[in-house]
Amino acid sequence: MGTALIYDEEMTKYKLLWVDPACKIEVPERLTVSYEALVRSGLSDRCVSIPPREATDAEILLAHSEEYLEAVKKTPYMTLEDLKEFTLQYGDVYFHPNIYHCAKLAAGSALQLVDSVMTGKVRNGIALVRPPGHHSMRSAANGFCVFNNVAIAAQYAKQKHGVKRVLIVDWDIHHGQGVQYCFEDDPRFNSSYSLRTCSRLNRLNILLIIFILVFYSVLYYSWHRYEHQKFWPNLRESDYDSVGKGNGAGFNVNVPWNKVGMENSDYLSIFCHVLLPVAYEFCPDLVLVCAGFDSAIGDPEGEMCATPDIFAHLTHLLMNLAGGKLCAVLEGGYNLTSLPQSVCQTVQTLLGDPLPQPAGLRSPCKSALESLQCVRSAHRRYWSFLKHAANQPSTDISTKRIKLANEEEGKTEMAVEERAAEIKEWPEPPERPSPPVRCASLLPEDVACPDGLKLFSSSKDLHPLLASKLQNGADDQDALITVSRLYAMIEKMLTNEIGSGLVLISDISAAMMGALQDLPSDLVDRVLVVCVGKEKDLNYLTTDGKMLFVQISDEDKEKEKNKYFIPVSLKKGCSDTAGFIQAVLGLLLPLAYEYDPTLVLLVRTPGSGVDDSMWQQLIGLLLGFAKGHTLVLMQTNEKVHVGPTASALLGRPAPPLLELQTLDQEDGEALERLRERLQTDWKMLQTTSEGTE
């Protein structure tokens, strides 16, 4: 299934007709440079082009009042003076004779995208639209927005496609208060629907409606430049303690950035420690992205330092939710260089291309860690994955401390901020070539090669690097042959002739693993080994950093001293989906980002008990590292899992995890203790600002 691209140059045909410094950055070129970059890079040809359409009145009324819609309907016939007059009643927005038409097309584009994804015509997609939407409210335009494209799309998905749980991720650098207000008390019984229709229906239908009324719910997640309410739109309710109201408590997640200059590490740590645990627990049927790219480096509004390739990772991390059903709708983005680069990174990931290595990650900054701690603490009572989050220091201390920090560090911070604002140079995002062979397999003769995989043929003779072993009379011949063929496969991965690999071997013995231990350093310099299930003896662990070994099992290893061996133990082992996913999201992902491997080795030991959908989620997430070079090692007697493994290695989205049971209390505490112990060595595991200089 493909990736939809929705764009029409009609949406470039409105602009600011008078002087207004607040609005001058919202120009038609934003759309043209983005689309032209997709054309020039050949990405648009690889997408399924879907035409926009105008949203109908009824669809606009899903998120707006009739009086507001009627008022906007009049704008095409207004004189310039009337337009200026009309605009004055709203904030930081402008009107134009053609903006109503474009606003209907922008909202309609989002709906076309939802239809294409929900009917299975495409897997995912992006709509390049103007005007944006996430600031517009029920009866007000605001912040360049006229109709709330994504809020309308969420309501539409629920009502037309029966979607029950919609996750909205807003990575634009401004808070989409319009979306927050729209769903603040969601989930709720869709009372408006029932009341409006009840009057005309007889008793039976009323019972039917009450019966089918299901809990709809929309989870809105937004990060945004906030600076303790000093940044636009300067709302108190944009802070982390706005968690949703009534039944909606917990379904609104605000992450305020109280400083500029945030980097890739800050963004990724928030995804790993806040958004993903909540998103996996929420288990959405559809993901909508308010895809604003003013959170990228060079943007005059955001003044952040995250590079365009970060959007490849943000997109990838969301693509394993909701069975891959993801609709991205353009919001902001004002730097005409980083905007198109970020759009291309996003589209290339939606198309399934290998990700760039997330190079240069370092510790999240103190301010980001404070926000991280505050958000996790505010939501710990709503989400079992956050239940063990460290307590937030009492509010006054934290704000006072933050304020003090601001004043004291004033000049140094100013220096940082000025530097952040000055930085206008960043490297072109790296090429992300697809390997000729997406996934190769080494299987015993009696195991059929799953479709899409290519049998790996390597020369029969021993790999030169192993010949020495043979001379000193290594015992097990065919083990050596197998290792030799593994080396050959790994070599082809590192030259990008092969993407990922699937290898079935008769016995994943320590000897086999041992053979991998001295993967010659000139072959690969950083191997992440993820071992699912017990592994008898780990006598080959290294301490030089060439291998990071993370094991998830039910074995309770005594305290390990080795920074590069991380045993994660779950009481019920890998069959406990909640514990497993929490270990993956809160520990494995941050570690892998910081370690930045050149090869990922995923070993499934027999009897691990991990279920196929969880296994596929893990593979999907691991493919985000090492440019997609993940090699899966399984035992032949587990060949029943070859199908799902191959599907995940080919980049097909993992099926949604079944309703997650809540995280086991003891496991949760053990994971938290492990994270706390490791965070001194591994900065991406930090979730509080305590102890940071």
Ligand SMILES: NCCCNCCCCCC(O)(O)C(F)(F)F
């Ligand atoms: N220095 C100029 C002040 C501008 N203040 C208004 C900013 C509006 C941001 C709009 C957006 O980027 O959030 C959207 F996604 F909606 F387009």
Ligand SMILES: [Zn+2]
């Ligand atoms: Zn924005």
